[in-house]
Amino acid sequence: MTTKKYKLVPPDGGWGYLICVSAIVNITTTTALTPNFGLLYNDFMLEIGMTSTGATLLNATNSICMAIAGFLTDPLLKLMSMRKLAFAAAIIFDIGFFGVFFANSALQFFILNGVMQGLSLGVIFTLTFSILNEYFVEKRLFALSLVQTIVAIISLVTPVLLKWSLAYYGFRGTMLILTGITMQNFFAVCLMQPAKWHFKRIEVCSENVLSEKESLMAVNEKEDNESNVPNLIPKDVENATPAQKSYESSLTEHTKVNGLKKIFQSIIDISVCKQMISTGAGIGTSLALFTNLVYLLFIPQALYDINWDQNSVAFALSLYAFGDLVTRMFLLCASRWLHNVGSQELYIGGLVVGLLSRLGMEWTPNKIVKLVCITLMGISHCTINVLAFILVGESVSPEKYTSAIGFLLLLVGVFFLPLGPAVGAVRDITNSYTVAFYVLSSIFAIVILFWTIELYYKKSKHKREMSSRSRQINLK
8 A cells, every 4th residue: 555645854945045144144253253363352462461372272262162062052952942042142152252342351351252252152153054954955065165155255355354444443443343243143043943944845655654543553552551561669658568668769769860861861962972983974073173273273383484474474374265265166066966976085085185285285395386285275174174064964863963063063172172282292392393293194194094994894884785685685
């Protein structure tokens, strides 16, 4: 018997394009200023007496708070709706940003920028990519590439606008203007309607579908079986036998343990943690994100260390951004074709490009070749950052995506705590950026090696399973 059946699927468009607008606003207002931190806050940090060590500690505090908030986003969604949580995070972020206008000490700056903005950024970042994942399935790569491309274009003009604003209005006037811009994230939150409101209803055919009557009969039979289970706990506790009292005591302890277990599971999804830790999409992606971030922070100082002037360093960083932008546009235009290639293969390819370009930059004394390698690093930067969220979406079910993204941010923070200072210590002890870059490149090489082995094993296992099934069908 074949019956018609309907199912709800993500829209892959429609209101989803307004979700892309929301994501662009959210990401731009919260992260576009991150690469221009020194440009924006340099005079202010001199005013309050904050040293370079304090600035490094501030960035570390911001990263840790962001990682913790991203990890706790999924448990918070069980207490309030997505838009309420996003709205609360937007309020905290804007208060933290606007509060810097009145700050006059390093402690206030730490609280406003490091803690408040870090915590709210982790929530907004996680929710933004979660809702994009819910709205898009087939066009997920296209949607993420579109959002990231527009954000990259805006980020290119941000330094120019900041210099102009600081020159005309000063630091505090610029902070007022930027606060007005960041408040547009309230508009973005209003657009973040739940994906289930816009699901498409499509018709599917399935065989042997249980009728409503058969389903009810199955449920009733289950209830009858449960009602036939004998009750070992007597109603009159005083007349209970020692065995019954012992059973009741053990049952009470078991209930308490289950209660604590449920509370723990409501905060941490064990299945997601196991899956992220045991696959390249978790450990490999977080290590790649960490390594890429540290390298990006080190490269300007490394170029100054080899006696490049300010104009040459600025040109090199522009080429890095150019390679990143061109790759984002390529992913946007070729998203349909790349969807058939495989996200993991593309990610490993980006890591290989990143490894070879970093090694090439260290091995050549030629300035032009170094600039070419820096451009290739921009290509690798794009694949590492854009495809990371697609890989996570492919590794877990849609309802667990928020938890997985939060755990990914937590892993990046966990790796940043010990490995970040360790790489900095290697650079200080050896007084050489080259040695530090070799350490970072070795992390890339380890990720590429083990992820390639994992991917080959999974593909070989899939082929064996398919061949085994075909032989069974032929025997029948």
